[in-house]
Amino acid sequence: MGDPMERGKPQCDDGGPRRRLPPQERRAQIVEEAVRFFAEVGLEGNTRQLAKRLGVTQSLLFKYFATKDDLLEAVYERVYLDRLSPDWPERLTDRSVPLRARLLAFYTQYSALIFERAWMRIFMFSGLAGAALNHRYLEHLGGVILRPILAETEALATNGNRPGLDDIWNLHGGIVYIGIRTHIYGLPGPDNPELVIARAIDKYLLYFGIHPEA
Amino acid sequence: MGDPMERGKPQCDDGGPRRRLPPQERRAQIVEEAVRFFAEVGLEGNTRQLAKRLGVTQSLLFKYFATKDDLLEAVYERVYLDRLSPDWPERLTDRSVPLRARLLAFYTQYSALIFERAWMRIFMFSGLAGAALNHRYLEHLGGVILRPILAETEALATNGNRPGLDDIWNLHGGIVYIGIRTHIYGLPGPDNPELVIARAIDKYLLYFGIHPEA
DNA sequence: CTTTTTATAGATCATGCGATCAACAAGGGT
DNA sequence: ACCCTTGTTGATCGCATGATCTATAAAAAG
Known part of the structure; x- marks a missing residue:
């Protein structure tokens, strides 16, 4: 040698x-x-x-x-390709379906797409490197997912708590953090991620007084 | 040249x-x-x-x-040094103080410590690199912070929802994600992070039927 | 089978990196 | 003022990396 x-x-x-x-x-x-x-x-x-x-x-x-x-x-x-299906804004704002069901459907499918080692880690690496694509993705996410969710929540909130975009980020972050724990930090994840997601959504809806069937 | x-x-x-x-x-x-x-x-x-x-x-x-x-x-x-003050397990389990106040005190101080560019980014870099210190830190966090919070929540939960460790991770992740957004992804953060934290805690407590003064 | 094309391998270059070492000089002791 | 310790420099080594170039051989075309 x-x-x-x-x-x-x-x-x-x-x-x-x-x-x-x-x-x-x-x-x-x-x-x-x-x-x-x-x-x-x-x-x-x-x-x-x-x-x-x-x-x-x-x-x-x-x-x-x-x-x-x-x-x-x-x-x-x-x-980055095809992580955000273009029909989600439409489905998230379809008021013939209860908001809880819409959120559950979105985050179940979205988490199935992103809770993947390669995606999670490359997203994080590129984020740390300040890649332009990363910014664009998150701004896109904010526009086509988070903002619609905020609007839907505003429309259905029944108590005094007025939702802000930070509430949606909090919901989103709490869910995404499951993937960070498992794929970035290498910790064992939840036995049943979908259950954890459902509970996160329920906490969110409850806080704004939104009934599961609403 | x-x-x-x-x-x-x-x-x-x-x-x-x-x-x-x-x-x-x-x-x-x-x-x-x-x-x-x-x-x-x-x-x-x-x-x-x-x-x-x-x-x-x-x-x-x-x-x-x-x-x-x-x-x-x-x-x-x-x-990594001194991010987790050793007296937090004690303060988090001091039942003479309402749980909400305890959580608020902890996450207000903790976020002030960790929502710092250098910490956030080095923590993430070392996590991605699989550094041993990272694992140790998170296991320590789980033991001295998250588990106590779980026990306190269990003791005060009044409705049918039984808290699990994943609920605490969800609370924690939702809050920590504020720092990730701002320092890793370079997005603008909330105007008032403490307010966002307080609301995250309130969502959490409400879900388990825990009164703010309890 | 023969010829042509081009995907692929092998060798090499230029640079950048972590690491080493002898020589130098700043500051303290006397 | 002098020496003497040692913090600091400047030069250099060995190696790894991104990139380039030419020779080779596998498949396609005739």
Whole structure:
């Protein structure tokens, strides 16, 4: 070890002979593995390790992405894509359904999408790095999810407590924190996350005097 | 630029002449700046940049810390230290004070301690890195804060809702998420965090039928 | 089968990083 | 004023990393 002549030795000695894939397929494969990889080790993870995981050489990565930042951009896009279905604003404001049922439906499905190791960690890494996509996502979330929930709550509140956007953030944060606990901090999560979510929603509704069937 | 002879050029050309400090003082100065530095750029921030901020040479850092990991350990200790005052278990279980007042006192003071950029970000960075201190801190938190709160809530719950530890995590997460929003994601925080905290506590207590004065 | 195309590998470069060490100088003791 | 300890510097080492370039071979085209 330490032999300078070892630098360029083969990095994919396991799989077998060189396998040639159509560019589109290879690219997708790289991005998919990169998501898992960077989610694990952080955005500073090095390209050689990633290549090793893929069973290809490091130089190949640069045939598909001019720079590592380009690869990270692709990772972001892959991860951020389709987490917020465009029909949620509509469904959240459908007053033919009780608000509790709407919130429950949203947070059940949303949590199923985001309580995933790769998403949680890359979201956090990119947030810490100040990535633009992160800001955009959260602003989008505020606009299409939190604000509608606030409006629906305002419309149904029966007691003196007037809801503010911070109340929605509190509901949202309490739920999202389940994923943070488990995937960022590595603590054991709840046995039944959906039950915990339901109770969070019930606390929220109760505070504003909103009946479960309303 | 690119001249290989530039590598070793002075890295502290601003302040003036070489200032000689007692080791203890210098060490503290390094740790303090390192906290701010690593909180900003992440734990992979390089020692040369840190040294530049301090106005000393990079090599000096290694006179005080044998390795960069040692420095990071010192940063962890500095940051994690004294965030959980040892008298909180006692104060949280003092039944001569209404539970609401106890929770309010705790989370007001606790949030004042942790809603700080350096803490929030280093806690998150170290959590993502799987640092042992992070786990220990959270387990400690669970033991000396969350469990007592659960016991107190159980003792006072008047309706059918039986509290579980996940309810406390939900309360806690909803509050901590305020700090995450502002310091990790860089979003504007609430105008009055204490008010938001009070409302979170009220939602929590109401759900278990606990009167504010109980 | 032969030719052409291009996905892939292997080697290498330039730079940046953590870490080391000899030389220097600031401050205290005498 | 002098020495002597040691905090501090400047230069350098070894290695890892992002990126580049050329040779190779796998699949497609004829």
